[in-house]
Amino acid sequence: MASEFSEFVDARVGPRGSLENLSQSEIEKLLDTGQGGLYPLFRRCALAVLNSGAPTDNAKEIFDRYRDFEIRIVRHPWGVKLEMQHAPAAAFVDGQMIRGIKEHLFAVLRDVVFISNEIVASGRFDLSDSASITNAVFHVLRNARLLDHKVRPNLVVCWGGHSIDAAEYQYTKNVGYELGLRALDVCTGCGPGAMKGPMKGATIGHAKQRIQHGRYIGVTEPGIIAAEPPNPIVTQLAIMPDIEKRLEAFVRLAHGIVVFPGGAGTLEEILYLAGILLEPENRAQPFPVVLTGPAASAPYFEQILRFLAGTLGEAALERFTVIIDDPPQVARRLVAGLETVREFRRRASDSYNFNWLLKVRRDFQLPFEVSHETMRALHLDRGQPPHELAANLRRAFSGIVTGNVKEFGIQAIEARGPYELRGDPGVMRLLDELLAAFVAQRRMRLPGSVYRPVYRLVA
Numbered sequence: 001m002a003s004e005f006s007e008f009v010d011a012r013v014g015p016r017g018s019l020e021n022l023s024q025s026e027i028e029k030l031l032d033t034g035q036g037g038l039y040p041l042f043r044r045c046a047l048a049v050l051n052s053g054a055p056t057d058n059a060k061e062i063f064d065r066y067r068d069f070e071i072r073i074v075r076h077p078w079g080v081k082l083e084m085q086h087a088p089a090a091a092f093v094d095g096q097m098i099r100g101i102k103e104h105l106f107a108v109l110r111d112v113v114f115i116s117n118e119i120v121a122s123g124r125f126d127l128s129d130s131a132s133i134t135n136a137v138f139h140v141l142r143n144a145r146l147l148d149h150k151v152r153p154n155l156v157v158c159w160g161g162h163s164i165d166a167a168e169y170q171y172t173k174n175v176g177y178e179l180g181l182r183a184l185d186v187c188t189g190c191g192p193g194a195m196k197g198p199m200k201g202a203t204i205g206h207a208k209q210r211i212q213h214g215r216y217i218g219v220t221e222p223g224i225i226a227a228e229p230p231n232p233i234v235t236q237l238a239i240m241p242d243i244e245k246r247l248e249a250f251v252r253l254a255h256g257i258v259v260f261p262g263g264a265g266t267l268e269e270i271l272y273l274a275g276i277l278l279e280p281e282n283r284a285q286p287f288p289v290v291l292t293g294p295a296a297s298a299p300y301f302e303q304i305l306r307f308l309a310g311t312l313g314e315a316a317l318e319r320f321t322v323i324i325d326d327p328p329q330v331a332r333r334l335v336a337g338l339e340t341v342r343e344f345r346r347r348a349s350d351s352y353n354f355n356w357l358l359k360v361r362r363d364f365q366l367p368f369e370v371s372h373e374t375m376r377a378l379h380l381d382r383g384q385p386p387h388e389l390a391a392n393l394r395r396a397f398s399g400i401v402t403g404n405v406k407e408f409g410i411q412a413i414e415a416r417g418p419y420e421l422r423g424d425p426g427v428m429r430l431l432d433e434l435l436a437a438f439v440a441q442r443r444m445r446l447p448g449s450v451y452r453p454v455y456r457l458v459a
Contacts, residue, residue, distance in 0.1 A: 160194025180205020190218020191228025288337025380423025403454030
């Protein structure tokens with residue numbers, strides 16, 4: 001039960017569906033507030049989940065507002081409960097925590113504990129080795145029960161901005177509706193905007209087709225979850241250890257990908273995907289990717305294609321299909337592409353629910369620790385293979401996202417000023433044009449504030 005006052009709630013809740021038992025050592029780790037304990041990480045992720053639906057995407061603002069929030073594990077003979085103080089009242093209705101939020105909260109607990117004990121501390125995985133990293137991603141997803149679905153390929157990953165305008169948001173719902181009508185399931189980064197719209201549309205399409213067990217999968221990571229808390233439609237949630245493993249989880253799970261308009265984070269995803277698809281070992285593998293948006297968003301995609309062609313070459317464009325203002329055609333393209341994927345994996349004896357054959361190099365797997373020094377040291381010139389340049393450009397946009405929305409990035413920019421990005425004049429010119437277009441289109445602006453660039457380009 002919860003006793004409500006103002007915008008804060010004190011409550012005690014039991015688990016729902018994700019985790020009911022913890023060992024004594026796991027509880028001790030979760031209650032340890034020191035550097036080696038899990039409490040700071042668990043608290044941040046839990047607060048983000050409880051803040052689902054809030055109007056702000058500024059992590060610092062969220063953590064400042066609920067700076068007195070506390071959460072602790074309470075052991076009972078039948079399992080564990082979570083006891084909270086100063087929790088966001090919006091997570092409760094008539095004194096009871098909303099069911100979906102409770103499921104997400106215990107999914108956070110499940111993944112934080114599993115990653116700490118089974119992935120990091122167990123010694124089973126060499127997280128500097130490419131194959132071992134992929135195995136770690138597989139085990140996190142399997143533990144979260146995301147790989148239990150045993151049917152022909154039907155999962156479409158949708159990427160796009162969390163802060164898009166009303167017309168673009170409606171378009172994402174329209175595309176999701178068409179996907180749902182064709183019995184396709186949806187996986188997104190689980191937040192608002194282009195991550196929520198396709199799921200919302202798919203629920204209607206599934207309902208019309210009387211599909212009762214449609215999947216709405218959300219994949220996130222601790223650094224971004226406060227700015228993009230899970231939306232209420234997500235029925236299966238997984239928290240990956242970092243952004244690189246989150247991105248690998250997307251491409252291993254996906255049978256096809258739809259990219260909607262967004263900002264720096266969406267371009268980070270596009271560059272990640274372009275770099276993987278440009279990998280020589282992946283050229284024969286079918287992987288349908290559609291870039292789409294309403295008619296007014298056409299200039300956004302034109303700018304991105306110009307940037308990709310100028311930096312990675314025309315070959316990068318061959319792996320993408322652009323469809324403007326035509327949701328049914330997007331869905332039809334995915335249906336046809338997924339049939340090709342099914343046939344390829346059937347012939348290759350690869351799993352339908354986890355793409356083992358996709359080659360993902362270490363450059364795309366190792367975590368990029370964003371700092372002023374690492375951003376300045378990025379190798380941004382065209383004298384390297386396109387997939388390597390894509391990896392470095394991806395890191396650059398990861399840094400821009402960090403400076404825009406992640407708590408430690410915002411604090412670093414406030415203390416030391418913008419990150420510097422250096423490279424050859426051609427790449428810097430294309431990067432300058434693209435980022436300027438994003439700012440002009442208000443794609444790098446937090447709600448209610450004027451955008452102050454977190455980057456400075458140096459040729």
